[in-house]
Amino acid sequence: MAETVGDFIIQRLHDWGVRRIYGYPGDGINGLMGALNRASDKMHYVQVRHEEDAAFMACGHAKYSGEVGVCLATSGPGAIHLLNGLYDAYKDNQPVVAIVGQQALMSIGSGYQQEVDLGALFKDVAHEYVQMASTPGQVRHLIDEAMRIAKAKRCVTCVIVPNNLQELPMETPPRKHGSNFSGIGYSHPRVVPTPEELLRAADVLNDGKRVAILVGAGIRDAAEEVIEAANLLGAGVAKAILAKTMIPDDLPFVTGSIGLLGTKASADMMESCDTLFMIGTSFPYTEFLPEEGSARGVQIDIEPAHLGLRYPNEVNLHGDAKLTLKALMPMLKKKKDRSWRNRIEASVADWWKVVESRAMNEANPINPQRVFWELSKRLPENVMLSADSGSGTNWYARDLMIRDGAIGSLSGGLATMCSGVPYIIAAKFCYPDRPAIAMVGDGAMQMLGINGLITISKYWREWENPKLVVLVLNNHDLNQVTWEQRVMEGDPKFEASQNIPDFDYDKYAQSLGLIGLSMNTPEDIVPVWEEALMAERPVVINAHTDPDVPPLPPHISLEQARKYTASLFKGEPNAAGVIRQSMKDVAASYIRRR
CATH class of the missing domain: 3.40.50.1220 (TPP-binding domain)
Structure with a gap:
């Protein structure tokens, strides 16, 4: 069978060192999916549940491995779904290449179904390089440039491939004026000041x-x-x-x-x-x-x-x-x-005493700081970590004492929700022999994370070491924003906005063939962590934590204190719990400093 443009693209990516593509199918990329099927011995295709996951995984792949991450999506809505994960990569300077489908060349400009101006759509996030292929002879240098620029500039690039072009026979550029004969390879220079x-x-x-x-x-x-x-x-x-x-x-x-x-x-x-x-x-x-x-x-x-x-x-x-x-x-x-x-x-030694003291404060039902503090003492060797965006990011940043050998990441520049689970999945594909832990709030889990659990259930048996734990901080609250409303705006918690439904994350995990565990009281924390870290298949921990535990900044400004106090007198529904937990944490800090 003659090599198609789709076959060439997959082979060219392989020649650049790519061994894994994260994506979701659609008729705008049928030619590429057929090529992936034919190249399954050399290119691992990871089927995600949503294209946003694909882009997050490509970004996570780049962060954990140092390699270029590649994601694949169909035309129209599939391409649109990539954007948030691609912006995550863009804001954190990660090399990611997005390959997206498009309607047939002859229909572009006619307002055809699922036709979107993808060049304009990706022009910001992939501003260093976004191009659409129009002839087979052009594809070689488009892939080469996308890969080389992504590697060299640590940025997002994008190649748009119309669906009918993917199935055409591949052509070598003719030896004539206007042709390009690009090649493979890039090595970073030694950049040292004078x-x-x-x-x-x-x-x-x-x-x-x-x-x-x-x-x-x-x-x-x-x-x-x-x-x-x-x-x-x-x-x-x-x-x-x-x-x-x-x-x-x-x-x-x-x-x-x-x-x-x-x-x-x-x-x-x-x-x-x-x-x-x-x-x-x-x-x-x-x-x-x-x-x-x-x-x-x-x-x-x-x-x-x-x-x-x-x-x-x-x-x-x-x-x-x-x-x-x-x-x-x-x-x-x-x-x-x-x-x-x-x-x-x-000062550092005193701070760790403060962290421990705060973690040991009683809460209703569980102090989230203690969940992280107890994990800190039990982190496996060479563990891989991911954290999502939310109040749990505070506890990841402060309460975990990282030892040599651990690697981890989160969404830094974009600070988007929903990266925690796809990041850790990508990390497991990069290093299937290493243990892994994701720390995610219930808001992010309900938004996208529970879909990632389906992907884990699909692939975990492929991993040499199946140890993967997803910790869900279940407090029924979009907690970080709730605290920002109080401290930054002086407003009480807006329950219609901030309260989220209860969900049995542990039972859902069990329905997928994973292990589901629940932390309901402080006495559960240590035995649940120990069971989860010993398990021989992925585990989801449903940790029922107190939303009133404050993510105190290192110093509280007078303006922050004024707005926080004002919020409590404007009908704050959780006023009693918020005041109680804030006083405990402030007292813990003062006692330790003394």
Whole structure:
């Protein structure tokens, strides 16, 4: 049988190193689906429940593996469904290629059924490269460019393939004017600043008496160098949320997360430092950085657009984090005065006591902080983690003490709901021998997560190690937004908006052939975690947690306190529980500091 355009596309992706495609079928991609069937010995097609899942999985694939993630969707509605997951990849600088179908070439422009202007639709999210194929001879360079640009720029690209074109015989471009003969392959360059700029940066860092380091996802391959630099400079290390698992929390100078989700240790370090050293991060919440003029600044980033964006640094170093740190380190002088480091370590130790104390507070029925605290002590070696967006993100950021070897992620720049389950599924496909845990709120589970459980039930037997746990924080509340209404707007909880139906996540899991467990009382937490982490098939934990436990920021501003108090006097339906739990957590913080 002659090779079709569809066959060529699948083979070309394989030649680029792609071994897995996440997608959902439709008549706009029938030619590509037939090609995938014929290439099933070399390309693994993962059938998702929804195209949004496909894009999330492609993004998760890129985050956990470092490879290009590829998703596939049909024309019209299928392509539209990809957008949220693709924006997730775009905002977190992840290399993802979307292959989407389109109506037949002859019908484009006629308002045909499911015809959408896909070039315009994807122009923002895939602005670095979005093209539609119109002839077989064009397809080669479209796939090559989409893959190369995604790899080189760590971005989203898109190739649109009309359905009739997919089934045509593949053609080699003719040897004539106007043809392109593209090739495969890309290698990242060594990007290191000049020695002169490195020396300028070293002078600033060496002069600093109180150096604070803030790292982000750009340190993925540079953890050892960050730790070495921190030891030389006597600095503490705070982490933007995407770097949560990149530097272990059991190092005594790691202050943990920063921002609204962050720790008091990180906030105190940023308030008191005289030098800020940012590495691989574009952390957006500048109110949690030193006040302008109070600290000198040095930044390293591979993206020049991120340099000097959040803080007016004296030295902005355009370079790869690992290579730049290696070049910078010989110029750094080890701080003899370790009083700043000692101060940071004492603050970190105090913070972990606060976290434990808050976790042990009674709640109705279960304190969500304790669910995470008890997991922290039981995290398996080389575990893979995902978290969703919601109040549970606070507990992921603060209560889990990450040890070396763990990897994890969530939706950072977009902060979208529903990424937690598809991320962990993609992680299991990338590393089927590693244990995995997803931490998801009940809002995200009802929106899309329960569909992902069907995908888990379909594929888990393929995984070498089937250990996968999905923790559902079941509090019947869209909790993060509820707290934002109180603290940011001064409004009480709007029950018609925030209350969500009860759902038996554990029983639903059982109906799919998975294990379903329930945490109903504090006494259930430890035995349920231990049973789940020993299970030989995927587990869903239905954890009945208290929505009134406050996700306290590291420092409460007068404006936040004023609006929070105002919300309680405007008919807050949960006023008694909210006041009770807030007082407990504030008291726990005060007692530990004393």
